[in-house]
Amino acid sequence: MSFQWSLQPMIKWMHFIGVYLESPGKDNSSRFRLFVTAYGFILFFVNVYSNGMMAAKFLQGFENISHQTTSSVLWNAVVSQTNYILMTIGCQLSLISGAVSTWPGLIHILREMEKERYFVSKDFHHFRRIYLSGLGFLIAVILAILGIAVTIIMSTQNQTKVDTLFQICFTFLLIFVFSGGALFSCFGWMVASMLTILAERVVEQSNSNCSGCDWEKTFVRWRHLYLKISRLVDKMNECYGFLLLFLITSSFVVTINSSFIIMRDVNDEGIDYNCFIHSFFLIIQFSHFAVLAYVPHRIRESAIYLSKQLRELKIGNEARQNKVNFFILDVLNSLPQITALGLFDVNLRLAPTIVGTTLTYLVILCQLHYSAK
Template structure:
């Protein structure tokens, strides 16, 4: 009789308080954007998602063609975007526009491909680890994951501000042009949402290593069963990190490259606005830089947490007491193996994603901003140079 009661109750509890329940907000949000991450559905991508991909990509190419046309117009044309008298500033504007367009055009198809092909295997590994090797507090986990909504709200606010800036020209457009423009502006929410999705998964993998460390610290005397359990859990946690690299490697490569170029562009805007003492534009440029820097900090923070917590597992293994010298040697070899092959998240193997990216990005940004400002200053000098030559003649 007791056995029958257990069989009836257990599925209800797991359906309400498993790790899928913790990820339900991001699952629902990505489904609104056309990406189905729910493993309970048989189709990983729906007709709605495919249409969203086609319309979004088409809107981006249409927006890129319109921007290219406006940038090529003479400065005295009312439709021209080259409102600056500086060629360096105009070149910076062009790079800024196409940097954003490349992010949206390249990341969106990649996200759809990942959701259809690679995500399901990674999700099964996460569910397997959570159900067999650790017991996370799912209520607290869902509350912490909900903090990511702030990132989406900031991105939506920035998109609305960008639409507000183009609103005077926007009112004169045709209905189809208005639809494509709005869709192209809001299409950037998908790449940002995919980065938030990545941060969730990477943070969960760091919690897995933390759960292994707690299990080791609670063990007074190590037995063979404990060592076998730790080896299995470490192998599965490593497979989760490998799955993250396979799923998000290309997305991280494109996104981090976008952030580096974006910081260079916005830093030049910031320096240029300081020199022309435009306080409103200065505040907007500073707010955009802080928003992007916060997002990049989260992207690099979670892999650093994985490294740190995996190292803590190895240090905890070195402190345990074992029953027998042979078992002690096996534990020591396991700790050494962890330190020699620490889990790392990389952008397709080109570079590792961690806090070391931030000083490198700052150094690259300062170098290019100095070069750009030198070109900008030389243009100011060239404007006065013909007058000096004419006077001397």
């Protein structure tokens, strides 16, 4: 068992969407890398071209509907379209650039961990289950969105082939958004599990009779493993900073826009099919945001759990106890934190922020909309 085996499901998926992620193993073929990179650039061109065509089509129809609705609805549509373009292009570009520049640093640390044999077979099985679960959830979300898109296409009468193509492109481009979120979430969950595994080893040491063990060697391995996990978190910030910035900010925009559309439709036309569609996308988007915010929280809580287990470790030797106490201070003073390019922390505190921001803008948009009517 190895990290190569554990990460393989998500790495294969990223290759499928044109993002070459270096493997922790030794099967990194330069020819295959060139093929995936070229394939990725083709998909990026398709992304940019499709967004350009959709933007042009949106601008063509903008003047036709500008006199039929309120300014708040128009600007909501403009912001929604702009956010979609930035989100899809930005996420794919972040994945490609991160795979080239910073992902190899993450893999290097994993190789060091594997070389030092910090983890055993059951740990690698657990890591693989994380990536399989993330991939399964990702595919389920994509299939659900695809099903909604097909339903919309089939229920719309007199729809041109161009409009049908745009609906398909809309669904396809969202793959990069949710794939980026799944990759970050799975890797972050694995890091949190590493901290939990380290804490469990401290518990085992505390419950066992350590009279015949090499305590100094064990303590040094704990400390080295924690330092490597801390380096992993730092590299995660470098690798996923831009991606998180696009994902979190777009979540705010999508939540506000979808909430306004639902509120307007319910008040103007009652609960209809369009309302259900936007409610469905709102639930998916907020669930995606909740997972992104929870993973950094879990990493931090796992580090705190480690410090609590170290605090429970009682050693008769005063010098050794002092080393443990200093280790506890190091853990508490350097709790892992995930940020979006250092602009803001990504954690569960963003949840009340997005709710409060959504309610504030929802009130403003509704006031502007109904005052104009």
